[in-house]
Amino acid sequence: MPSLEDRRGRGGSGQLSAPRLRNDTPERAGLDPEELRLLVRDVHDLTTGEPPWAPGAVVVAGRGPVIAVEEAAGWAVRYARHNPETGRGVELPRLARVPMTVDTPFDLASLTKLFTSVAAVQQIERGTLGIDARVGAYLPDFRAVREYGITVRQLLTHTSGLPPELPLYDCPDDTARLEMLRGEAPVREPGSSYLYSDLNMLILQHLLERLTGRTLDVLVHDGITRPLGMTSTRFDPCPGAAATEDQRRPWAKVDRGMLRGVVHDENAWALGGVAGHAGLFSTGRDLAVFCRTLLAGGSYGPARVLGPDFVELMLTPPGLGFAVDQPWFMGELAGRGAAGHTGFTGTSLVLDPATDTFLVLLTNRVHPHRGVPDSRPRAGAATRVGRAVRGA
Known part of the structure; x- marks a missing residue:
């Protein structure tokens, strides 16, 4: 269980501080290890069907300053193209595929709106x-x-x-x-x-x-990502990112072919990759820092990007930029003031001030083709985290 100093964000001197994230056991985070084991199993299962819900995924979850789960599953690049005649992806040879890692950047899509x-x-x-x-x-x-x-x-x-x-x-x-x-x-x-x-x-x-x-990319870099040390968060392009879609008409709005490291959203692409609604790429770890900063009232380590009153303003219903208490993707974390967002490419994050917990689930669900929207796995993952909180 996190110490009282960890939960309150106070150092031994009594001065206000914002502890940085560290990897530790579920028990040290005050989370049930069995529920988190099931969370990891569920995320791996998302990437193993035929076809899978998503070719690859990264999940990061924790409580207070502790990351209790940081896991990658599946493939960052699995398909060469989409075959509209079969409705399936054309798989690359196994040696040509790119495995997913916890450091893989993802096209965040509408998570950009939060920034x-x-x-x-x-x-x-x-x-x-x-x-x-x-x-x-x-x-x-x-x-x-x-x-x-x-x-x-x-x-x-x-x-x-x-x-x-x-x-x-x-x-x-x-x-x-x-x-x-x-x-x-x-x-x-x-x-x-x-x-x-x-x-x-x-x-x-x-x-x-x-x-x-100043342009939006400069505002986000100078005001958010640089002070927080989010060095893997940037606007398009982002070489090495997880692949998204074989973007072709009629299922897409433009003909661009298989996308990797360039923004998926057609309007953001037309606007040069920097747009208020889409265009950012990031990793699970960086987004965990973003979540932790908001849960700590706008500070992380020595950096302060917002004051506590303004964080509260953002997260209080109806939310400024954030969605609040939406069970369709927050599962059982919804109902007590949980806030978050989803992205069309298969990304989501949820932070729960009531229990000091966070969940980042990043997938390349649209690789190689956008399918029918389905957020049940997002809600299921959030429910696992909600059930893992002891004494909530």
């Missing part, structure tokens, strides 16, 4: 951005956003009413893409209901870049 959201809340904390300010005050050239009075909070909570996406990948150039984004009107009354939309984070990206004079 864009943190970058925005950093500006809110500094007083340079108003959470209930109208976006049009910062981006007057974004006509529809200005006309409908969409606010920063509505972008962060997906209540702007903007449609889920736009075919920016079909535009001939950046000028046309920007013009399409500037003119897109809400399909619902802003503030009236939840409608998940990539456009929220794309517009937030433009706001942040206009406000700070």
Whole structure:
């Protein structure tokens, strides 16, 4: 069980500190070793069917400053292409495949939204951005956003009413893409209901870049990943990453072939790989640091990326950037304020402030072909972690 000093984040001198993650036993983390053994078994099982749920996976789970599980399974690269006639992947010879390791980077897809959201809340904390300010005050050239009075909070909570996406990948150039984004009107009354939309984070990206004079990749690097020591987290490209899709029409929106180390999302690709909604690559270990930082109130080691009040603001329902208490991917961790997100490529993370636990599950589920959405394995993994917490 973590010591009282570990759980509170206090050193022997009584000064506030934020212990770094360390690998240790489930018992030292206050977690049931049998449930975590079953978690590891379940993750390996995901990669062994014919076809597997995902060719490869990495799982990292822990409590407090202790990583109790860090495991890789399956293949980072297994297939040469997708065969639409058989509906199956064409496998590479075994010696040509690339095994998954705990250090393999993954295309995070929509987990990128969490980093864009943190970058925005950093500006809110500094007083340079108003959470209930109208976006049009910062981006007057974004006509529809200005006309409908969409606010920063509505972008962060997906209540702007903007449609889920736009075919920016079909535009001939950046000028046309920007013009399409500037003119897109809400399909619902802003503030009236939840409608998940990539456009929220794309517009937030433009706001942040206009406000700070720095590009999003620089904001994320300088404000989040560099101070936290997340050296394996970066925007596209990322050589050595797990492969994703054999991206071809009609199942995809563009024809790009087998993707590895370049962003899967078609709009993020069209935007040059740096986008508010997708484009980041990272590893399980780096994302565990990100989770631990938020669970510790915004600090990790000597670094502080947010104050505790602003972390609480992000994780309190309905969540800013984060989804809160969603059983469809959080399983039995949902219900007490667990927060997290999923990514289309097969990625997810969940952190539970009530029990000081976290789970990172990264897979290349779309390799070699996107299939029917299925988050039951994500929910199952989170349930294993929830059941592993002793005395919760």
